[in-house]
Amino acid sequence: MLRAIAGLARPAKGRIALGDDTWFDAARRVFRQPDERSVGLVFQEYALFPHLSVRQNVAFGGGARADEYLERFHISHLADARPAVLSGGERQRVALARALARDPGVLLLDEPLSSLDAQTKALVRVELQELLRDFELPVILVTHDFDDAAALAGQVGVLIDGTLRQLATPQELVSQPADTFVAALTGANLLRGIARRETDELAAIDLQGGERIYSTDPGQGEVGVVVYPWDVTVARVRHADSALNVIAGEIRSVARVGSRVRVQIGPITAEVTAASADHLELARGGTAFASFKATGTRLVPFA
Amino acid sequence: MRRVALALGLFVAVAVSLGFLLLPIVALFTRQPPSELVHQLSNPVVTEALVVSVKTSAVAQALIVLLGTPTAYLIASRRFFGRSLAITLVELPLVLPPAVAGIGLLVAFGRVGVLGSTFDALGVNVAFNQAAVVLAVAFVASPLYVRQAIASFEAVDENLIAASRTLGAGPVRTFFRVVLPLCAGGLAAGGALSLARGLGEFGATIMFAGSLQGVTQTLPLAIYAQFDRNFDIAVTISALFVILTAAILLSLKVSSLWPASRQTSRSLFAHLSSS
Numbered sequence: 001m002l003r004a005i006a007g008l009a010r011p012a013k014g015r016i017a018l019g020d021d022t023w024f025d026a027a028r029r030v031f032r033q034p035d036e037r038s039v040g041l042v043f044q045e046y047a048l049f050p051h052l053s054v055r056q057n058v059a060f061g062g063g064a065r066a067d068e069y070l071e072r073f074h075i076s077h078l079a080d081a082r083p084a085v086l087s088g089g090e091r092q093r094v095a096l097a098r099a100l101a102r103d104p105g106v107l108l109l110d111e112p113l114s115s116l117d118a119q120t121k122a123l124v125r126v127e128l129q130e131l132l133r134d135f136e137l138p139v140i141l142v143t144h145d146f147d148d149a150a151a152l153a154g155q156v157g158v159l160i161d162g163t164l165r166q167l168a169t170p171q172e173l174v175s176q177p178a179d180t181f182v183a184a185l186t187g188a189n190l191l192r193g194i195a196r197r198e199t200d201e202l203a204a205i206d207l208q209g210g211e212r213i214y215s216t217d218p219g220q221g222e223v224g225v226v227v228y229p230w231d232v233t234v235a236r237v238r239h240a241d242s243a244l245n246v247i248a249g250e251i252r253s254v255a256r257v258g259s260r261v262r263v264q265i266g267p268i269t270a271e272v273t274a275a276s277a278d279h280l281e282l283a284r285g286g287t288a289f290a291s292f293k294a295t296g297t298r299l300v301p302f303a
Numbered sequence: 304m305r306r307v308a309l310a311l312g313l314f315v316a317v318a319v320s321l322g323f324l325l326l327p328i329v330a331l332f333t334r335q336p337p338s339e340l341v342h343q344l345s346n347p348v349v350t351e352a353l354v355v356s357v358k359t360s361a362v363a364q365a366l367i368v369l370l371g372t373p374t375a376y377l378i379a380s381r382r383f384f385g386r387s388l389a390i391t392l393v394e395l396p397l398v399l400p401p402a403v404a405g406i407g408l409l410v411a412f413g414r415v416g417v418l419g420s421t422f423d424a425l426g427v428n429v430a431f432n433q434a435a436v437v438l439a440v441a442f443v444a445s446p447l448y449v450r451q452a453i454a455s456f457e458a459v460d461e462n463l464i465a466a467s468r469t470l471g472a473g474p475v476r477t478f479f480r481v482v483l484p485l486c487a488g489g490l491a492a493g494g495a496l497s498l499a500r501g502l503g504e505f506g507a508t509i510m511f512a513g514s515l516q517g518v519t520q521t522l523p524l525a526i527y528a529q530f531d532r533n534f535d536i537a538v539t540i541s542a543l544f545v546i547l548t549a550a551i552l553l554s555l556k557v558s559s560l561w562p563a564s565r566q567t568s569r570s571l572f573a574h575l576s577s578s
Contacts, residue, residue, distance in 0.1 A: 003465075006465075007468075008465050033473070035468050035469070035470075035471045037469075040469070041465075041466070041469040047465070047466040049466070049467075049481060050485070061470035061472075062471060098470065099469075099470075
């Protein structure tokens with residue numbers, strides 16, 4: 001998709017325009033060459049020119065303000081270095097500076113964080129966040145990691161098999177996923193069941209595993225049930241509280257993810273703090289109760 | 304015991320094969336005392352052959368580079384109808400016997416050849432003069448350059464070309480600012496090979512250009528001509544040839560020691576060393 005916007009690939013149909021400036025129109029046979037489009041494209045593996053210095057790279061698209069951009073990206077000290085000796089984070093800064101030095105109309109970022117190791121990634125993500133705030137131009141970022149998208153983007157579009165499933169803010173994607181695909185992408189629990197209306201406010205869902213849960217969403221027939229791991233509370237004994245939904249099950253797995261622990265209880269995965277996990281003595285093979293509120297249970301059409 | 308026998312056997316095999324390659328070359332220089340060798344270099348047969356060789360090879364090489372480079376780039380960068388045929392055609396002179404190439408050139412460009420009457424009308428005579436030598440040399444040596452050029456161009460990371468285009472450089476600027484610098488090493492290697500091959504061309508040259516001393520008699524042709532007349536001169540020219548070719552190969556080795564521009568695009572896990 002980014003290549004099509006940049007003019008490196010030619011779609012079969014459609015229209016690409018920046019404001020009033022049409023770059024591609026299949027119907028009217030308009031096709032602007034990439035060098036005639038005002039884009040800044042940062043490639044996944046940066047595509048820095050290995051035979052040029054950092055300054056020469058940044059100045060490639062029209063060099064008057066190269067030094068200014070070197071300053072701005074904190075890479076002035078690397079001006080005469082060759083790309084081969086730079087670290088991943090440094091290369092990304094050069095690639096960004098190079099793309100932006102041209103003053104493009106739109107910035108295209110292709111998986112900007114995926115060629116970095118885990119440690120660098122976290123740091124660079126923060127840098128990128130600040131950067132994107134500073135520059136006032138439209139940015140289109142492509143990533144397969146929802147967390148990255150949520151951290152960096154104002155609007156997120158979910159593309160699966162070439163179709164746009166949903167276009168919304170990250171919060172809306174989490175709270176109101178359009179379908180099971182979007183829900184799976186955002187890291188939710190996805191259960192399957194048959195729903196019917198229980199009361200005016202509640203729908204009852206009979207899950208595949210036989211449990212009965214409730215949701216404040218309307219639903220009928222075959223549905224996908226979306227519950228986020230961090231909305232699930234874990235207990236070793238059944239106790240009464242406001243949560244309508246309780247699933248009892250065997251602890252299938254306990255996995256530490258940073259400072260949090262993901263526990264799979266029966267069909268559902270809960271996320272708790274490491275301290276809680278230790279306190280509750282959560283371990284494989286034991287039994288536990290996963291409870292979550294009907295208000296936190298989303299129903300989506302099962303595609 | 305077996306290991307010693309094996310090691311010995313290997314050593315003998317290597318010694319024999321290297322010796323086989325080295326002996327004829329060394330013998331060229333040891334047959335006469337060096338002073339005699341140097342004295343004979345001033346013989347007009349030698350000097351005129353050297354001039355013809357250098358002139359014609361230089362012109363041929365220039366033609367090969369000027370015409371071969373765009374051809375190679377086109378073949379390397381585009382998939383077009385008939386591409387495999389074009390590649391085969393470009394590589395054909397490599398496997399064609401030089402004598403066959405010579406006859407082919409005669410029937411194409413000679414006075415009684417396919418284009419002969421056209422050339423005649425234009426007042427151009429192509430066969431049996433230095434132009435003929437240039438054509439013969441270019442014909443047999445071009446595949447060595449073009450093949451290498453195609454390989455070099457194909458090895459350029461497509462993303463670099465794409466990056467250059469998105470940064471506002473058109474196809475021509477991209478070629479000169481990105482592709483050419485990155486391929487310089489490969490192209491130089493191809494050029495050196497084609498130059499060495501062209502200098503040594505015999506069959507096609509003698510067929511198409513004849514062996515006229517001072518006009519079309521290149522170094523290899525001179526060796527052949529002097530072979531039964533003045534053997535010592537033949538040896539001298541051969542020795543000179545070895546030095547020339549060695550010089551070309553050496554310059555190639557030296558140029559390949561220059562820092563190569565490594566592809567830096569592919570780095571899956573780059574670590575942060577400084578922020």
